[in-house]
Amino acid sequence: MSNNRPWPQAGRTRMIARSPLGNIGTGDEWDEDAMLARMDDNHVFMMGDNPALPRMPDKPSLLDFFKYRFNKIAVNHLLGACQRAIDDGQNDTVAMACLLHDISNGCLIRPDHGYWSAQIVAPYVNEEVTWAVKYHQPLRYIADPAVGYEYPPSYRKFFGADYQPPEYIMRDAEFAKNHQWYMTARLVTLYDHYFFADTAKQYNPDDFTDFVGRNFRQPPEGLGFDDSPASHMWRTMIWPNNFL
Numbered sequence: 001m002s003n004n005r006p007w008p009q010a011g012r013t014r015m016i017a018r019s020p021l022g023n024i025g026t027g028d029e030w031d032e033d034a035m036l037a038r039m040d041d042n043h044v045f046m047m048g049d050n051p052a053l054p055r056m057p058d059k060p061s062l063l064d065f066f067k068y069r070f071n072k073i074a075v076n077h078l079l080g081a082c083q084r085a086i087d088d089g090q091n092d093t094v095a096m097a098c099l100l101h102d103i104s105n106g107c108l109i110r111p112d113h114g115y116w117s118a119q120i121v122a123p124y125v126n127e128e129v130t131w132a133v134k135y136h137q138p139l140r141y142i143a144d145p146a147v148g149y150e151y152p153p154s155y156r157k158f159f160g161a162d163y164q165p166p167e168y169i170m171r172d173a174e175f176a177k178n179h180q181w182y183m184t185a186r187l188v189t190l191y192d193h194y195f196f197a198d199t200a201k202q203y204n205p206d207d208f209t210d211f212v213g214r215n216f217r218q219p220p221e222g223l224g225f226d227d228s229p230a231s232h233m234w235r236t237m238i239w240p241n242n243f244l
């Protein structure tokens with residue numbers, strides 16, 4: 001892959017079938033039957049680079065995904081949380097967990113985002129970072145007055161004041177509270193400010209190059225092409241519109 005390589009499926013109309021997850025229950029479902037009926041020599045389902053998206057480098061790095069794939073709110077939210085942790089003198093484990101805590105929301109998946117985010121990064125960071133990324137999600141729902149953490153006012157707005165988290169969230173939060181790495185995940189929740197607090201300042205992924213270089217095991221083949229247990233997740237973010 002290089003930036004002057006030809007677009008795939010040249011000369012054809014490339015139809016995009018949205019992933020079931022972005023489709024189901026929305027009332028705006030794509031009509032699979034109609035699209036299948038349009039298939040002919042000129043109409044195919046998209047595979048490979050989508051010209052509507054920036055082209056990824058041959059060997060994508062973590063920060064390439066921040067630059068070329070993640071939505072703006074996610075980029076600023078993650079970089080902002082990381083920067084606040086660094087500015088407070090937190091160690092690299094805490095700051096790295098902040099950088100990655102919502103990474104699945106960048107362009108992959110929102111439900112159970114802490115659990116997904118932990119799996120996406122697990123092969124490339126230390127175990128404590130992965131753990132904190134996973135458990136920040138349940139711990140967000142649980143106040144800890146001893147460290148000044150309250151149930152987020154933003155969650156009252158997002159979900160309604162009477163929202164009750166499901167049993168698995170309460171179970172996993174309870175487990176996390178009694179774990180040796182509790183404070184690492186708890187600190188993530190403390191630096192995890194609401195997205196609208198991050199809009200005042202724009203953060204630049206390039207400013208985090210050295211920090212990421214120290215704390216993320218970048219595979220030489222590029223993320224997506226290294227045959228780790230998470231490679232397919234990175235490839236899905238490179239080619240989010242692939243039919244299969």
Ligand SMILES: [Fe+2]
Pocket residue numbers: 101102113114136137192
């Ligand atoms: Fe989160």
Ligand SMILES: [Fe+2]
Pocket residue numbers: 077101102192193
């Ligand atoms: Fe967050």
